[in-house]
Amino acid sequence: MKRSIKYFLSIGLIMIIGLLSTGCGSNKATLNVYNWGDYIDPDVIKEFEKEFNVKVNYNTFATNEDMYVSIKKGGTSYDVAFPSDYMIERMIDEGLLEKINKEKIPNLSNIEDRFLDLDFDPNNEYSVPYMWGTVGIIYNKNLVDDVVDSWNILWNEKYSGQILMLDSQRDSIAVALKKLGYSMNSRDRKELEEAKEELIKQKPLVYAYVGDEVKDLMVGEEAALAVVWSGDAVAMIRENENLEYVIPKEGTNLWFDNMVIPKGGKNKELAEEFINFMNRPEIAARNTDYIGYSTTNYKALEYLPEDIVNSKVAYPADEEIGEVEIFKDPKDFLKVYDEIWLEIKAQR
Amino acid sequence: MRMKWTSYPYILWMIIFIVVPLALILLFSITTGEEGGIKNLQFTLDNFKRFLDPKYLDVLWISISLALKSTAITLLLGYPMAMIIAREKPKRRNIMILLFVIPMWMNFLLRTYAWLTLLGKNGLINYIVIKLGFKPLNLIYNDLAVLLGMVYNFLPFMVLPIYSVLIKIDKSLIEAAEDLGANKIKVFSRVTFPLSIPGIITGITMVFMPAVSTFVISRLLGGGQYMLIGNLVEQQFLWVGDWHFGSAISIIMMAFILLTMAITAKFDSQKGEGGRLW
16 A cells, blocks of 8 residues: 555656646747737737747736736746836836847838837837827716716716726826826826825715726616726727717827837747737737727728728827827836825725 | 655645745845845835834724624524534435535636626616616625625635534434433534534634635725725735735734634634544
8 A cells, every 4th residue: 555655656746847847848939928908809819829830828917017017026028018108118217128129020110100209118119009099988878968078077976886997096096187187197296195185085986996897887887987998998889889988178198008028038039020910900900900999000090990990089180189198107206106096995 | 753755745845835935925024125136135124014004904904894794694694504404314415515515616706707797787686676666776896795705705615614513413412412301492502502613613714814815806896996905915916016015914914814713723622523624
């Protein structure tokens, strides 16, 4: 009896050691991609795998902060990630990003000029544009009978328990700052405290702070008003025609999500190949069509159905967007933002 | 007793996956230093001091009171349930236990998500309520929903240990009590209940621990408005990236759990027939 236990244990140990040392046992190169949830057409990944005979290891995150921490501290190495403007700025500052070899990305020429050479990454040395959009209010015409044109409506007690906010600190604090008429990149402690008070005042009216669930909740008419990113609004309106998207008159946030190559990735060339692939017009069009967000790839527009290209939500004219701001990295003020957000969330 | 060599793999396992991580959490909780590995860490107790701020103590208090409430409810619901199951004939009893355990084969997250569609404003329950001619109820994103999620998810952890103690109680003890003239209430209060205390203690620990540290239930059913201690730890690790403060909170939470275990262990001085689950 004892001998057989010994025997099985040794076999087991040998097997474990064997498994650990050979890894997954496949010779295919793997590409680790780290993207927002619900932010790509899954078939596109399969097609890339097939065409380049590689394996794509695809992971998702819910907020920029979340992504930043796991790249910086997670002990994981990603080859491609999709951060937004202010986060790209921070990652460049902290030396977390690899310079991109533009010669390897000829499809960069498909990107519209206005999305290139932006403040957070002059000359696009570190990032290649993917999607862009605005932040606004989506509301259900049957449930809201006031005119929705201002952030103020999110503080209207009439809609208590029917308001959804984004579970994302930058975006929610920005809404309060804009309501008060301040810059959403405020670096003034007093202004930020005021924004905090506003959000705490609003909290009893808020139904929930959500991420991607917002789509199900608004389409299912569980709530009347929600703060959303424009692309999600497109996807929601597609499924429920009672919904309408508005950019408040106080101004809003214009944002850009770009593709970057984090340092520590093992496959820089393949990563560049992937970024180039994503910017093929037909591939960019498929992603755009699938997720509803607005592409930065002007050649992709030819492949998209009319109703998307002409959509005022996805592709608003400049005068419709009104006064916009692009997020900047708060740098040393980040701690204040973190603190404020925590206090709002912990408030009962 | 000399340890057999067969125990070495387990010792190795415990060192790698229990001792080392715990030591790291402890190390992080009493140090500070942005990055650059262990060399750059500096000793400090600021992480613990920071926790004494009322806003964090509030979070701790809310977590503990919610966990206590859910433990009490699972006990009140679970004990009679365990008794009912334990009284059945073995064959039916096994089927009932199986039915109880099967939902646990499903992913915990999935089961919690399912409640979203049940409790939502246009969910199944409200659908029935409206059909019956009442106004829709506010069922989700509040204290009650979080509590419900905890009770629902952790109920088996209360029922199973109590059940396993109850079926091991020697029937002749109960018969003896009845022969001596004790009525049903007396038999329960003087024989069955005292003998089942080890199971209750195990149940309480096994419900209280996950309930006080949960972050998924409070986020999904609380709609992100409920900052419990688990959410605070999650936030520090995943979003803010302050592993030192996050570790300090974890240590404080562990201290609380150890404290409750010590208290419950005191009640457990009778040392029953070894009916503990582990």
